[in-house]
Amino acid sequence: MNNSDQNYVKWFRNAAPYINAHRGKTVVLMFGGEAVLHPNFANIIHDISLLRSLGVKLVVVHGARPQIEERMAQRNIERIMENNIRVTDADTLSAVKDATGSLRLHIEALLTTGLANSPMHGSQIRVSTGNFVIAKPMGVRDGVDYKYTGSVRRIDSDGINMQLDYGSIVLLSPIGYSPTGEVFNLALEDVAAQTAINLNADKLITLTEDEGLLDEFGILIKSCSVRRVKTLLDDKDCHVRQLLLRAIIQSGENGVERCHCVSYQSDTALLQELFTRDGAGTLIAKDHKEELSTATIDDVAGILDLLAPLEAEGVLVKRSRELLEVEINQFIVLKKEDMIIACAALYPYPDAKMGEVACVAIHPDYRKGNRGGRLITALEEEAKQQELSSIFVLTTVSGHWFQEQGFIEQPMDKLPEGKQKLYNFQRKSKVFIKEI
Numbered sequence: 001m002n003n004s005d006q007n008y009v010k011w012f013r014n015a016a017p018y019i020n021a022h023r024g025k026t027v028v029l030m031f032g033g034e035a036v037l038h039p040n041f042a043n044i045i046h047d048i049s050l051l052r053s054l055g056v057k058l059v060v061v062h063g064a065r066p067q068i069e070e071r072m073a074q075r076n077i078e079r080i081m082e083n084n085i086r087v088t089d090a091d092t093l094s095a096v097k098d099a100t101g102s103l104r105l106h107i108e109a110l111l112t113t114g115l116a117n118s119p120m121h122g123s124q125i126r127v128s129t130g131n132f133v134i135a136k137p138m139g140v141r142d143g144v145d146y147k148y149t150g151s152v153r154r155i156d157s158d159g160i161n162m163q164l165d166y167g168s169i170v171l172l173s174p175i176g177y178s179p180t181g182e183v184f185n186l187a188l189e190d191v192a193a194q195t196a197i198n199l200n201a202d203k204l205i206t207l208t209e210d211e212g213l214l215d216e217f218g219i220l221i222k223s224c225s226v227r228r229v230k231t232l233l234d235d236k237d238c239h240v241r242q243l244l245l246r247a248i249i250q251s252g253e254n255g256v257e258r259c260h261c262v263s264y265q266s267d268t269a270l271l272q273e274l275f276t277r278d279g280a281g282t283l284i285a286k287d288h289k290e291e292l293s294t295a296t297i298d299d300v301a302g303i304l305d306l307l308a309p310l311e312a313e314g315v316l317v318k319r320s321r322e323l324l325e326v327e328i329n330q331f332i333v334l335k336k337e338d339m340i341i342a343c344a345a346l347y348p349y350p351d352a353k354m355g356e357v358a359c360v361a362i363h364p365d366y367r368k369g370n371r372g373g374r375l376i377t378a379l380e381e382e383a384k385q386q387e388l389s390s391i392f393v394l395t396t397v398s399g400h401w402f403q404e405q406g407f408i409e410q411p412m413d414k415l416p417e418g419k420q421k422l423y424n425f426q427r428k429s430k431v432f433i434k435e436i
Contacts, residue, residue: 135176150184212281
């Protein structure tokens with residue numbers, strides 16, 4: 001086997017945990033009409049097919065803004081915008097129906113492709129479309145009648161889930177239907193966000209022109225909270241970016257655990273984001289009521305109370321208040337209403353590019369809800385900031401839990417030299433290491 005084949009096998013093995021984690025999950029994938037026009041769209045279609053083949057329940061929501069503009073230009077229909085919202089009169093609605101209908105058929109045809117020697121060979125993808133989006137008119141606002149421009153009134157989540165359970169990809173267009181038999185022009189972002197919320201989706205994925213969400217200096221934000229996304233809202237930004245950010249915020253504030261923002265211009269970004277450790281775009285996590293932060297001197301008493309029972313049991317090595325005060329900057333704490341309910345520490349060994357995870361403790365009343373996983377993830381991010389390549393832990397009783405977090409048991413000689421000299425042979429702690 002040559003090196004290329006070996007690297008492929010290693011990558012495939014490393015991707016396996018992510019594949020298992022996404023199987024059976026409900027994902028809403030959103031992209032605008034600009035993505036459909038891009039030369040890379042064929043690769044996106046292949047990736048959508050692959051995701052479905054891996055057991056992901058997919059709802060695809062497409063936009064059609066450039067296609068609508070093209071139809072309107074061809075028919076000499078005047079473009080009327082009020083407050084950055086399209087006023088959809090009867091002529092405009094005709095162009096909307098034409099553009100979205102043609103685009104939907106185009107996407108359906110691409111998803112049906114199964115030619116030999118193509119990435120979708122043998123996929124047999126079923127695509128389901130229908131009147132899953134119930135709409136209402138925006139009405140008259142500030143004296144402006146928006147006519148056939150509407151907003152989402154309700155999502156037929158039961159109907160969508162039925163199709164997902166059948167193994168179909170559900171394809172939604174930016175139009176909705178009213179109980180009175182009218183058709184309304186909707187914003188792509190409104191449809192995607194409301195669909196993700198009503199389905200209680202595990203993820204909302206947005207495909208954009210940029211590689212992800214960019215900060216005020218144009219630098220990619222690799223991961224952030226919904227709270228951070230709110231700080232990116234700027235009235236000076238284009239309306240489409242504002243709609244995107246608001247869709248992410250609305251989804252995160254209404255139960256969607258994860259949102260991802262990746263580029264439709266990259267032929268690897270979507271799969272890289274979902275199936276590799278470092279991703280390719282921006283991961284936005286739902287805000288938690290419990291706040292994770294770096295510990296301060298005021299937190300010493302709370303940390304000592306948390307550690308005391310574990311020290312009494314011999315699970316953790318006892319630390320004095322004086323030592324903890326000196327090392328307090330190494331700790332992170334998870335607080336709920338100012339009460340410390342969990343903590344952990346990271347001690348770096350820069351010469352070995354390793355960091356020691358220590359003092360992982362969670363209050364007995366809060367040991368469900370993956371709080372330990374949140375602590376480890378936060379320490380990993382800190383270790384990366386310090387340019388460390390791995391983290392390790394010594395434990396006598398929690399080895400299985402650390403293995404579940406991706407740590408692998410290793411011999412003592414894999415520890416940094418400085419830590420080996422301090423190893424307590426009486427405790428006989430096992431060594432677990434995780435590459436980051």
